[in-house]
Amino acid sequence: MTNVEWHGSSGTKSLRQTVEEVLDATMQEEFRHFDLHVDGRAAVRDENPEWPSYLASHRHEYVRTICDVLDFSRKTGAKRVLEIGAFFGLVCLTLKKFGLDVVAADIPEYMEMPEQIERFGRNGVTRASVRLQEYLMPFDDERFDIIIMTEVLEHLNFNPVPLIKEINRIGAKDSLFYLSLPNLAYYRNRVGFLFGKSMLQPIATYIEQVTPGSLEIVNGHWREYTKAEIAELLMCLGYRIERHYFFSIVDVLPNPTLKNRLTRLVFxxxxxxxxxxxxxxxxxxxxxxxxxxxxxxxxxxRSV
Structure with missing residues (x-):
């Protein structure tokens, strides 16, 4: 595999433009046929051969994460990356093409699928099967320079404090813990709560997960957080907040409607x-x- 040149200027391309090109190429090369086999049950296929719908809908998040991580790597020389909750590995595979040493970690149901083993192995990305509720991570102290955990914390239905402490253990001094998740204080949550609507997981999703034949092996959002809560959680466990920001799909819509423009103004x-x-x-x-x-x-x- 040839690494992408990105540390210096590449003609008139920005880092974001380069990331978008590499990400899109990876998506089409590796996920042209997006099959999901879980627990030995029937496959779920995304029939769109060019743009798998799930991955395409989260493209703006992948681009943002990869750009943030590469920017940190460029400034600090950080190379050793762990992604917790790597899912199908699009972020890991793309970061690998930029020359980083990447480990993809997720539940065994994802990591041990034959197509995952082949895909990660062919691209030189190390796999790790983990169950976060066990709290212990199979890595040495200070193993990683960058630890990514995006869209994971809100899915945990257990106390996250021991897990964050374990993540702190495997991060090197001055390493980056990159944490991305929904914002509990989202305006729709605020408005809904004023009218007596819950901001929590819909009851229907509990039923769906345990319905025979369901592929919902990872349920929805058990606990979302505000900015202040994230700061409190991380600062008591050995971290300082270098930067925090909010983001929205509305920020990157290519052809925003009038409603989108008004929403951008409010945001x-x-x-x-x-x-x-x-x-x-x-x-x-x-x-x-x-x-x-x-x-x-x-x-x-009893302890970590």
Whole structure:
């Protein structure tokens, strides 16, 4: 595999333009036929051969994440990357093409699929099967310069504090913990709550996950967070917030409608009304937060 040249200027291309080109090429090369085999059940196929709909709908998020990570790498020389919740690995595969040393981690149901083993192996990306509720990560102390966890924290239905402490352990000093997730204070949540609507997981999704034949092995959002809550969680576990920002799909729509333009105007005045947020946290020290894990949380593990 030939690495993409990106540290210096490449003609008139910006980093974002280069990332978009490499990402799009990777999406078409690796996911032209998007098959999903889970728990030995029937395959789910995305019949669009050029732009798998799930990946295409999240393209703007992948571009933003990759640009942020490459910018940090360029400034610090960071090379060793772990993505927690890599899913099908589009971010990992793209970062690998930019010359980073990448490990993709996710639940065994994803990581041990034959097509995943072949895809990651062929592209030189290391796989790791993890269950985050076990709290222990199969990596040495200070193993990574960059740890990415996007659209994962909100899916956890257990206390995340021991997990974040474990992530702190495997991050090197001054490493980046890149955390992206929905914004609980999104304006639609605020308005809905005023009218008595819940901001939490719809009951129907609980039923869907346990319906025979369902492929919903990872349920929806058990707990979303505000900006202040993310800062509190990370700062008590050895991180400092280098940067935090809110983002929205409306920011990058190529042909915005009048409604989109009005929404952009509101968001420019009140960015905390946007639906998503990203925190770039630097590991300033090894967390020494005392932790006792009760048996009601984990059957055997008492501390991390």
């Amino acid at each position: 420019s005045l009140l960015p905390s009304f946007k639906e998503n947020q990203t925190a770039l946290a630097i590991r300033s020290n090894r967390s020494e937060l005392p932790i006792y894990i009760p048996r009601t949380v984990h059957a055997t593990l």
